[in-house]
Amino acid sequence: MATQFFPLIPQGLGTEDIEALDSYVLRLATEHGVSECQFHRLLAWWWNHAKADGQHSLGRHVTYVSKIGYGKDVDTLVQALESGTGILGLSSLTLAAFRDVCGVHVGSFGRSVHYWCPACLREQMQQGLPIYEKLAWRLKAISRCTTHQIALESSCPWCKRNQLRHVDTWPQCSDCGKSLLSREHLWRPALHPSDGETDVLEIIKYCADHPGAVFDRDAARKFWKLMREDKVLGCHPGYEYFHQRPDPTRTLISVLLRFAREFNIPLLSILLNPKQAAAIRPLLPSEPAPDRRVHRNKRMTVSLRKELESALKRYVETGSACKSLKKLCEPYPCTASAVRCWFPNLVRAVADHNRELRRSISEKHKQSLEQLNLDLGLVLKADEVGWHRVESDLSAQYHVPLHRVRKRLSVLKKGAGSLE
Ligand SMILES: [Zn+2]
Numbered sequence: 081m082a083t084q085f086f087p088l089i090p091q092g093l094g095t096e097d098i099e100a101l102d103s104y105v106l107r108l109a110t111e112h113g114v115s116e117c118q119f120h121r122l123l124a125w126w127w128n129h130a131k132a133d134g135q136h137s138l139g140r141h142v143t144y145v146s147k148i149g150y151g152k153d154v155d156t157l158v159q160a161l162e163s164g165t166g167i168l169g170l171s172s173l174t175l176a177a178f179r180d181v182c183g184v185h186v187g188s189f190g191r192s193v194h195y196w197c198p199a200c201l202r203e204q205m206q207q208g209l210p211i212y213e214k215l216a217w218r219l220k221a222i223s224r225c226t227t228h229q230i231a232l233e234s235s236c237p238w239c240k241r242n243q244l245r246h247v248d249t250w251p252q253c254s255d256c257g258k259s260l261l262s263r264e265h266l267w268r269p270a271l272h273p274s275d276g277e278t279d280v281l282e283i284i285k286y287c288a289d290h291p292g293a294v295f296d297r298d299a300a301r302k303f304w305k306l307m308r309e310d311k312v313l314g315c316h317p318g319y320e321y322f323h324q325r326p327d328p329t330r331t332l333i334s335v336l337l338r339f340a341r342e343f344n345i346p347l348l349s350i351l352l353n354p355k356q357a358a359a360i361r362p363l364l365p366s367e368p369a370p371d372r373r374v375h376r377n378k379r380m381t382v383s384l385r386k387e388l389e390s391a392l393k394r395y396v397e398t399g400s401a402c403k404s405l406k407k408l409c410e411p412y413p414c415t416a417s418a419v420r421c422w423f424p425n426l427v428r429a430v431a432d433h434n435r436e437l438r439r440s441i442s443e444k445h446k447q448s449l450e451q452l453n454l455d456l457g458l459v460l461k462a463d464e465v466g467w468h469r470v471e472s473d474l475s476a477q478y479h480v481p482l483h484r485v486r487k488r489l490s491v492l493k494k495g496a497g498s499l500e
């Protein structure tokens with residue numbers, strides 16, 4: 081059947097590598113030989129004439145709407161795209177499955193700046209596949225590529241600018257026009273998952289597999305209720321995740337992720353079947369809540385207070401390693417704020433002393449780095465083993481933190497970039 085627009089197939093269908101909706105729209109626009117903005121205008125014009133009576137009309141401003149979540153604009157856009165291209169299930173290119181669980185602020189979970197995995201982009205280019213942006217890259221919880229185990233990048237390797245809007249030049253920089261593909265030795269390895277990464281990827285995969293699925297609004301609340309009734313978990317810290325109001329309120333994805341982590345149960349199973357998810361937990365041995373109050377039955381006596389005072393004085397006079405007030409109070413059964421109340425002058429002296437210590441350490445770092453010669457030898461070595469190796473070697477050699485070495489070498493790196 082002939083369709084109004086080209087029946088372009090989204091990339092990564094049914095997998096966790098599924099394409100993001102804005103990337104799909106951009107590719108569709110490029111296929112039609114127009115810019116994204118022009119395409120939206122075209123689509124809106126066609127949809128507003130072709131739609132049925134009960135359906136919403138599409139505004140041109142949808143170009144500027146975040147296409148990660150849901151809401152009237154995105155829903156209408158998906159509807160228009162589906163009937164225009166004949167491709168169904170486009171809602172799985174967004175987080176529309178959360179529409180009942182979370183408020184429209186699912187957008188705050190997404191990024192405004194574009195991120196990408198350079199290795200994935202290179203693969204797509206080499207294999208002659210369409211170059212697209214994954215839905216996972218648009219989400220704040222994802223900071224690395226799990227396939228290539230490297231950190232995502234967000235700035236042009238040449239002009240260092242962020243890519244704010246996805247323009248038709250992708251994957252070229254929207255500012256300087258050079259390729260966003262950085263050289264391989266600059267890729268930063270990232271072997272460990274960040275908090276919530278597995279949960280988010282699982283959910284993306286599920287949604288990609290089940291287009292149109294919508295999570296149950298009360299699932300997380302049901303799970304929470306079941307867990308609270310469980311006597312075994314009496315020792316669990318009683319954090320409140322949900323507002324207790326007569327009408328259930330909607331929550332945030334970030335809260336749900338924290339919630340799942342607290343119980344060490346995959347968020348997807350909580351959302352799909354809270355009863356089953358709650359049943360998993362009692363099988364695990366219940367770990368007692370960590371006891372943060374070491375000084376449970378101790379009292380701050382007068383002699384202890386005097387001891388603390390002299391310890392603080394000693395630190396101000398002779399302390400050579402920087403210690404915070406909290407650290408200094410740790411051996412005593414009192415809080416830092418209580419100490420601030422008891423000895424205001426002494427606490428001020430501690431703060432001054434710390435500032436002085438930090439300044440002298442920073443001065444020392446600067447001086448030792450000044451001995452470093454910025455010559456061509458370093459550039460040649462970096463070409464051989466990569467900048468990150470050179471930086472960590474120098475950091476160990478001069479006993480200086482990595483960020484200072486990076487700053488010192490930045491002039492050299494810029495020069496090396498412009499030589500090519
Ligand atoms: Zn990758």
Ligand SMILES: [Zn+2]
Binds near residue numbers: 237239241
């Ligand atoms: Zn650039």
